[in-house]
Amino acid sequence: MSTLTISDKERFLINQEGQDFSHEAKTFIKIRELALKNLKDLDFPTKKLENWKYTNLRGISKIEFRPQSAINIIAEKVKAHKIPNLDAYTLVFVNGFFSPEFSDTAEEKDGKFVVTNLNTAKRKFIKFVEPYLGFQTRAKDQFFVNLNSAFSQDGAFVYVKAQQKLDKPVHIINLVDGDLVAAYPRNLIVAEKLSEAQVVVSYETIDTASALSNVINEVFVAEGAHVQMDKIQNENKNTTHISADYAVQHKDSTFTINTIPANGKLIRNNLSILLDGTGCTANLNGAICLNGDIHVDNQTYVNHAQPNCDSNELYKAVVNDQAASIFNGKIYVNKIAQQTNAFQSNANILMSNDAKANSKPQLEIYADDVKCSHGCTIGQFDDEALFYLRARGIKESTAKKVLLEAFIGEVLDKIKIEAVRDYASALIAKNFNSKN
Amino acid sequence: MLKINGLKAEINGKEILKGLNLEVKPGEVHAIMGPNGSGKSTLASVLAGREEYEVIDGDVDFDGQDLLDLSPEQRAGEGLFLAFQYPVEIPGVSNINFIKTAVNEVREYNGLPNLETKEFMKLLKEKQQLVELSGKLANRSVNEGFSGGEKKRNEIFQMAMLNPKLGILDETDSGLDIDALRIVANGVNELKTKDNAFVVVTHYQRLLDYIVPDFVHVLYDGRIVKTGTKELALELEEKGYDWIIDEFKETV
Known part of the structure; x- marks a missing residue:
């Protein structure tokens, strides 16, 4: 008699199986097959891996997460996660599955753009x-990227x-509802030559225990195109969120990504x-205000290839309570990438x-005519500024809020988009208070 | 209004104020002069509630309240204002929001409702004119990129907005050219009434040509060693401090 033992990963992968992708075109099935092969x-x-040094996945490999579509989605609960006053094409996904009843798609609107599910x-x-x-x-070496590539249920497609210019932003709302859910939403955003798009992606929870x-x-940003993406991560305290965001930029394009992990x-x-x-410009910004015992790890990699x-x-x-904020920013400057300007700043x-x-910060520079700078600070609130505000009659708690707004306000x-900024500001203001 | 009695204060274990007495009544202007390191700025800081300073003895009565028991913001609420020697730059906080927050917090402290925007703007314009502060500075970050003179005028502007009972000017004249000095002094003179008072801490007699004090005190080694009228300031300008120090040492 022999005992068959399987690893946590193998059992995890078995749990992800059972979704039927056979209706997809061969070209897309190939992507899944390749990812499955890589996962082997x-x-x-x-934490032994350098890039995961500060982030312990806390045994998620042992949890029986499975893809599962939500049943009985209540309209009110979806609406609660819309961003107030945001006029946008809204696409809603629950547990990675598209919810057409809560979404407004635009397929080849006036022949200018496509906003639909993938x-x-x-x-x-x-x-x-x-x-x-x-x-x-x-x-080949990214576990979670391949996991999504193999099992992704659906996602948004913006083309x-x-x-052409999208006449209003696209808001992609990703919700999780149910216990032990594994959701693999995957968005594809393509901005052709000289086009313009604003995309807001938010991740929120209806209800889940795990x-x-x-x-x-x-994201693809073609020559001269402009894409701005705002990413708001506002899931509940039972959710582990692993995100990979890719952008490739062509000549004279601009890409901005604002991340708000809340x-x-x-x-x-x-x-x-x-x-x-x-002639490309890439802007990567993060506004982070944490409380409780949340752990947030932001890794950035900017490859100056040209x-x-x-x-x-x-x-x-701004980190309160037992929360942790990690920032690891790598800038790579290819030897032909002369006249590169790369700036990085991380203040805590x-x-x-x-x-x-x-x-x-990690700089790897092979060109000789570049301007690169990085700075990181970790400190407390400026006591002098705090005293100055208090000496003018402003309560300590208000004074701290004023300084917080000034600190994060820059980001x-x-x-x-004003509605998104207000939404993000409110999340940040809420997190400023201790949970203890 | 202000009664300081035997005040002793230290910073990092070093005693700076060694038993200081001072009484300020409504309608008065007091000048505090003295050589470097005599404790002038320490006095201003202790009165405003800077936490690095520890009061080890003495008491300070401010209109019937134990001032030393109050937080900095409560002191401001009670009507004490310190014009900083080195106004702090606060990036990202606009000057106008800062002063609006301050005005309303002080009003709230005194049980008054917030100022209506219209009233606030009216007050703002009026007080900006008083110290010839450009309206453009209102939208800039607090003191950020301000010239030395603009920073000091901004202090007087804030004082005018908050309309305190007692204004303490900590070397507001240092580094100012004649024009800025005149504007600052003019601002103070305009604010002066029979009900409020000012304590002007300065190195130079020059300022007292513009803000005429009722009393001039000489601070030395943490104590007030001589008190006189405005003529004393002129004498100090002419003869320096040594004669007073000698006089003081003889009596000790």
């Missing part, structure tokens, strides 16, 4: 999807044709930006003795 040689990342696009707009989907997510959100955002159990963001043409590109990173964190304010911040100002 991969495992859950551990599964529809895979059928109806295959020529727009095929050249892009999975193009940036081929990394803006050359010289969930894994493993998400991918894949609530959850653990949030990991891997941003990877490839500046693949001359000359004359600018990248600007501004991450600011610790509000309690148990709060933690780790900051690690929030990067969010162009």
Whole structure:
């Protein structure tokens, strides 16, 4: 008699099976097959890996997460997660599955753009999807990226044709409802030459006692195009959120991503930006205000592959209670990428003795004519400023709020859509108070 | 209004104020002069409630209240104002929001409702004119990128907005050119009434040409060693402090 033992990862992968993708076009099935093959040689990342040094996945490999569609979604509960006063094309996904009844799609509106779910696009707009989907997510060594590539249920598809502008932002709402949910939403955003798009992605919870959100955002910014993406992570304290955000930029394009990790159990963001043409600008901003025992890990990788590109990173964190904020920013400058301007700044304010911040800049520069700077600070509120405000009659609690708004406000100002900025500000203001 | 009795204060274990007495009545202007390191700025800081200073003895009565028992914001609420020697730059906080918050918090402390925007704007304009502060500075971050003179005028502007009972000017004249000095002094003179009072801490007699004090005190080694009228300031300008110090040492 022999005993068959299987690893946590193998059991985890078995739990993800059972979804039927056979109706998909071969080209898309291939992406899944390749990812499954990669997963054979991969495992859950551990703290032994340099990039996971500060983030312990707290045994999620042992939890019986499974893909599952939500039943009986109550309209009121979905509406509660809309952003007030935001006029947008709204796409709603629950547990990674598309909810058409709560969404308004725009398929080839005036021949200018497509806003729909990815599964529809895979059928109806295959020529727009095929050249892009999975193009940036081929990394053999990324466990969670391959996990999403293999099991992703659906996601948003935003395609803006050359010289066109989305007449209003797209708001992609990702909700989780139910226990032990594994959700794999995957968004694909393509902005053709000289086009313009604003995309807001929010991750929220209806109700769950335990969930894994493993998400991918894949963005293509063609020559001269402008894409701004605001990402709000506001899931409940039972949710582990692992996100991979990819953008490739061509000549003279601009891409901005504003990340607001507000609530959850653990949030990991891997941003990877490839500046693949001359004259590109990439802006990566993070407004982080944490309380309770949340753990947030922001990893950025900006690859200056071509000359004359600018990248600007501004991450600011206020950390209260036992929360932890990690920032690891890598800038890679190729040897042909002369006249690169790369700026990175990470400032942290610790509000309690148990709060933690780790900051690690990494510069790898092979060109000789570049301007790169990075700075990180970890400190407390400026006592002099605090005293100055109090000496004018402002209560200590108000004074701290004023300083917080000033500190994080610099990042929030990067969010162009007022309704989104207000929503993010409110989340941050709420987190400013201790949970203890 | 203000009665300081035997005040002793230290910072990092070093005693700076060594038993200081001072009484300020409504309608009065007091000048406090003295050589470097005599404790002038410490006195201003202790009165405003700076936490680095520890009061080890003595008491301070402010209109019947034990001032030392109050937080900095309560002191401001009670009507004490310190014009900082080095006004603090606060990036990201606009000057106008800052002063609006301050005005309303002080009003709330005194049980008054917030000022209507219209009233606030009216007051703002009036007080900006008083110290010839450009309206453009209102939208800039507090003191950020302000010139030395603008920073000091901003202090007087804030004082005018908050309309305190007691204004303490901590070397507000240091580093000012004649024009800025005149504007600052003019602001103070305009604010002066029979019900409020000012304590002007300064190095130079020059300021007292513009703000005429009722009393001039010489602070030395943490104590007030001589008190006189405005003529004393002129004498100090001419002869320096040594004669007073010698005089003081003889009596000790």
